[in-house]
Amino acid sequence: SVAYFNGRFVDSRDPVVPIDERGHQFGDGVYEVIRIYNNKPFMLEEHLDRLYMSAEAIALPFREARESFKAVIFELISRSNLTDLDVYVQITRGMAARNHLFPDCPVSISMTAKPFRSISAELREKGAKTILHPDERWTNCYIKSLNLLPNILAKQKAHEQGCLEAILHRDGKITEGTSSNVFVVKGGRVQTTPLSRHILAGITRMAVQRVAAELGVDFQEKYVDLQELYEADELFITSTTSEIMPVVQVDGKTIGIGEPGPVTRLLQKHYKKRTE
Numbered sequence: 001s002v003a004y005f006n007g008r009f010v011d012s013r014d015p016v017v018p019i020d021e022r023g024h025q026f027g028d029g030v031y032e033v034i035r036i037y038n039n040k041p042f043m044l045e046e047h048l049d050r051l052y053m054s055a056e057a058i059a060l061p062f063r064e065a066r067e068s069f070k071a072v073i074f075e076l077i078s079r080s081n082l083t084d085l086d087v088y089v090q091i092t093r094g095m096a097a098r099n100h101l102f103p104d105c106p107v108s109i110s111m112t113a114k115p116f117r118s119i120s121a122e123l124r125e126k127g128a129k130t131i132l133h134p135d136e137r138w139t140n141c142y143i144k145s146l147n148l149l150p151n152i153l154a155k156q157k158a159h160e161q162g163c164l165e166a167i168l169h170r171d172g173k174i175t176e177g178t179s180s181n182v183f184v185v186k187g188g189r190v191q192t193t194p195l196s197r198h199i200l201a202g203i204t205r206m207a208v209q210r211v212a213a214e215l216g217v218d219f220q221e222k223y224v225d226l227q228e229l230y231e232a233d234e235l236f237i238t239s240t241t242s243e244i245m246p247v248v249q250v251d252g253k254t255i256g257i258g259e260p261g262p263v264t265r266l267l268q269k270h271y272k273k274r275t276e
């Protein structure tokens with residue numbers, strides 16, 4: 001599939017990144033995953049705002065003008081010959097002999113374009129199982145950094161137990177999923193973890209907030225503890241790639257009636273409209 005590296009369109013399997021690159025030696029970079037529905041990037045401006053914010057937060061000198069950067073994304077989409085795809089964008093501190101100190105070199109920009117990696121319709125219909133896992137990450141999870149080791153370890157653990165996601169908790173409260181935000185529905189009210197340094201400000205989370213406002217569904221930012229999680233009427237997770245995904249089990253315990261609930265379904269329906 002088509003990819004991009006520092007000014008060139010390449011094949012995603014081409015060996016274009018040298019060994020001495022900060023991205024794979026240090027995880028010294030930031031990224032975004034953007035979904036394109038029928039040739040239209042979904043909430044592109046919000047993704048770019050977050051990318052520039054993440055870069056700034058790690059003092060990465062990413063000075064590419066927004067319009068020219070967008071032009072590269074659109075050219076990648078066009079070259080992919082796909083209409084529905086996921087674009088991965090990564091900015092690193094560049095190519096320099098390994099040294100912890102910041103190098104004096106240009107940043108590296110890479111992108112890939114891949115067909116949707118979607119959750120099966122069957123699982124979406126049934127709802128997902130999840131596990132709980134301590135949040136072992138650092139305290140700057142609002143930055144979409146390449147350092148994902150705690151995330152992948154927890155997600156793999158979930159997978160090995162037949163689950164889709166690991167829901168992370170810190171100090172007795174839910175933070176987020178390893179690659180998603182977590183929402184509880186209680187008494188018709190949608191609740192999710194307040195934004196802080198401990199979670200990523202999900203773009204899908206933002207979309208859910210907007211959809212809820214449109215529908216007059218009560219949306220509340222609130223710390224949810226483990227007891228409240230188990231006692232939820234409905235539970236769902238959100239991300240660019242999983243959209244709004246119902247959750248029906250946590251650590252083997254059934255949530256609500258054990259199937260996707262009416263508020264989740266309503267939000268899903270209206271979210272889908274925004275992607276059309």
Ligand code: PDD
Pocket residue numbers: 033176177178179180181200201202203204205238239240241
């Ligand atoms: N992950 N929290 C974490 C830790 C994430 O990695 C993600 C997204 C989200 C949801 O954010 P958004 O709605 O903007 O996709 C929350 C992406 C999809 C990934 O790593 O593949």
